[in-house]
Amino acid sequence: MPLSSTVAANAGAPRRVRPLARRLQRGDQIAHLITLIFAATIFIVTALLFYELYTGALLTRQKFGWSFLSGTTWDPVALEFGALPFIYGTLVTSALALIIGVPLGVGAAIFLAELAPLGVSDGLAFIIELLAAVPSVIYGLLAIFTLVPFLRDYVAPLLQSTLGFLPLFQGQSYGVSLLAGGSILAIMVLPFIISISREVLLAVPREQREASLALGATQWETTWNVVVPYAKAGIIGSIFLALARALGETMAVTMVIGNDPRINLSVFAPGYSIAAAIANEFSEATGDMHISALIELGFVLFCITIAVNAVARLLILTTTRKSGAT
């Protein structure tokens, strides 16, 4: 983590000892100190969050150990807690969000950056950024009233008649489902993918495009073979930002996922996500054990998000190193 290393490097740097008051007379020193405090705050908040979640989950950690992650029963009355259905629901809805959202988002970004006239591109980009500011409960309502019936009446029958031989697309469709959760997440992460990818594509140097065109490549060959690979690291970054957002999104998913803590292979079946479980149960949790279980769920989600970001960093590092982009 870059923040922690900055803090450590500054603490260890040799410095002449002077009275504090004299040192503070210099504006640079004050600015340095103040910004250092701000930067350290981020690190401290993250560390505190980690600590609180870890200690708050003490009871369930002691009772269930690692089986908390693999258990499939979630029964607050019998004090039996297994997180697997929630982890499964979170991962499946996020994966669906990316499967639907990445092609759409990257495709739209390519259109906006490479093909659309500048006026259209800027106008649409503005609207897309507005979409990112819509509260998620509004997306949830949209999903309940339009997306869920649409999926139930049109998409599910179509998928069943064409790809019905896969276990993924079998069973009765009631509308509220993993697919509905994944679809609304896809819509919600689109603005992130589109606006970041567009910026990254626009930042590709003109020389790169010209080099390709001057070799007799068409516009599309240039876009696909030169511009997109050049912007690859940034596009991957936008996708992982979208994934991080999808993993943690609570409200809209809670409204359409069905809130059923069972593992179903079919995407038409209802499911439950970690964030939705915490939101639904925390206010009604009575026993210490139940609260501890919910906090441990939060801890698991926190760890998943950190892992995703770490993988993203690694992926970006390796892809840029391989192609040599700077």
Add this chain to the structure above:
Amino acid sequence: MKINVGRVNFYYGKQQALYDVSTRIRQQAVTALIGPSGCGKSTFLRSLNRMNDLIPGARLEGKVELDGEDIYSDEMDVIHLRRRVGMIFQRSNPFPMSVYDNVAYGVRVNKLARKRLEVDEIVEKTLRAAALWEEVKDRLHRSAMSLSGGQQQRLCIARALAVEPEVLLMDEPASALDPISTAKIEELIYNLKQSYTIVVVTHNMQQAARISDETGFFLNGRLVEFNETKRIFTAPAVRETEDYITGRFG
């Protein structure tokens, strides 16, 4: 004559960048274009392979003929034109791929060769032609970004040669390089004129005198003088040319 330019006026939106430029570019010779910054020499160069088409609002009047064919006519296939008229840029701009893939890029998009062995052969041939083969033959599959500036520029030349162009346009190809790399590029240009028609824009008058057969002097969007290089540098016909090459302005 390889290229024939007749009364070209060029506009960026409302602003005119070239006024009534007419000239002829000789086959298998090096033509240098000199002049102060903003005089229109790069604009002129980029109008020879319609690279200016990419700039919104750019417009050209007059005619530019390649082997007697008007390149601005509706029947002209711009993609094919750019394959015939290659371009080297001021700042070397290799793609962030391996050395090999850089050279093979044009071969692949133009489908000049399909088999791996044929592509291998073209890559080796053009890297040799660009005097780079000996330096990179052991690291063909390493990133082109790991090469030095001069090597990158020669790689760009190899990349352009790989699609078998007839004309090479060079926009200040050595201006960002150190003297040794510059000398290598100049030697390369001198050798390449056996097989190619070369037009090179340069800020460096000694360079123009060293490498070119003919020289054109641009000033304020006009082609002030165009003649054999030795005439331009020994007995210029126009006063402004003399002032410029003797360093009185520019």
